[in-house]
Amino acid sequence: MRCLPIIALLLGMFSAGAHAHDWWIHAHPVHPAPGSEVRLAIGGGHSFPESEELLAARLLAQTVLTGPDTEVPLDFAADNKQHVAAYTLQRKGVYRADFHVQRPGDEAPLIAGRALVVAGAADDPAAYAANDGLEIVPLKPVSDWRAGGEVPLEVRSDGEVVASMIRLERATGRPVRMRSAPGRPAVFRHWQAGPSLFITEYRGQTATLTVWTEE
Amino acid sequence: MRYIHVLVLLLWGTSDALVFGHAAMGRIEEGAVGVRFFYEGGAPMRSAEVAVRAPAADEERIIEGLTDRNGCFAFVPDQVGEWRVEANDGMGHRVQLRIEVDAAGVPVATASTAHGHHIAPWVVAIAVLFGLFGIWALWIRRPPTTTEAERR
DSSP, rough: OOTHHHHHHHHHHHHHHHHOEEEEEEEESSOOOTTTEEEEEEEEETTTBBBOOOOGGGEEEEEEETTTTTTOOOOOOTTTTEEEEEEOOOSEEEEEEEEEEEOTTOOOOOOEEEEEEEEOOOOOOSSSSOOOSSEEEEOOOOGGTTSSEEEEEEEHHHTEEEEEEEEEEEEOOOOEEEEEEBBBBBEESOOOOOEEEHHHTTTTTTEEEEEEEEE | HHHHHHHHHHHHHHHHHHHHTOOOOOOOOTTTTEEBOTTTTOOOOOOEEEEETTTTTTTTTSEEEEEEEEEHHHHHHHHSEHHHHHHHHOSSOOOEEEEEOTTTTTTTEEEEESSSOOOOOOHHHHHHHHHHHHHHHHHHTOOOOHHHHHHH
């Protein structure tokens, strides 16, 4: 009888771990010097950062790199279980690599994925958001994220801060969930180096943000 | 004059036939098999890629298309046997229906296999049952309140 609550808890944890496939975009390196090439890869599955599924090309939309005075469409090509592209960053500053997962005929994307790249150590949190659609926005310069520190983020819908749960997936360990609300950002503590994927869902849409913290 | 009228009408009719020789027509076809694909929870699998394989076609796709906004797709089988209809949403979810069509062209049985992350209903049912038992077990083992202790 004593083990019943434990079994119930374990089953509850098993159910909570089951969710739809995550879709993300990786950028590497994330802190390049101006003039160097950044490789981008769109992947998905349940084992971040390892891509298990190739997103159907017909669903891939709005693949854009936005940087200082720059907005270029990215041409992705399928490569095994991911779509890959490369781009040479000419200027220093913050670049947003975005993609949408959108069904033909739909007005809005199902998923909006983003990776942040800071070229030439010219970080600027004001450039993290496009204030269009659903976004996860870091409130602290990503180049200042350090292992053991704290990472605050909020969720915005068309530029307005909204209440939503943010799930953090890492290469190892269980997902961490933190609630974000207007005036009360989600703060992830005891930060670890390596790739991180943040996911949020709001009004039927999903937004993901990939950040790579270096050692 | 009468012959000229006849000739003009004849020429007119010939050119008409030439112009409309490839006219497209449509009608309601009986014997169509309609299928619907959906996710757990009932949401339609919209704009999913559908491939239909005929009984004798091995792996060759003889029909390809997309589901509509309700997750529906239809085709007209022209052979007796097991037809395989596979839907792929392009985001990691695939489902295959095996449809047995009889001599009258009527689907008589279906079976489905799914690929993708999902929880079986029996797992959910067991989880709910264990959850209720867990709450009940915690409730009966709770420490007595002051009032209850005094009453004893």
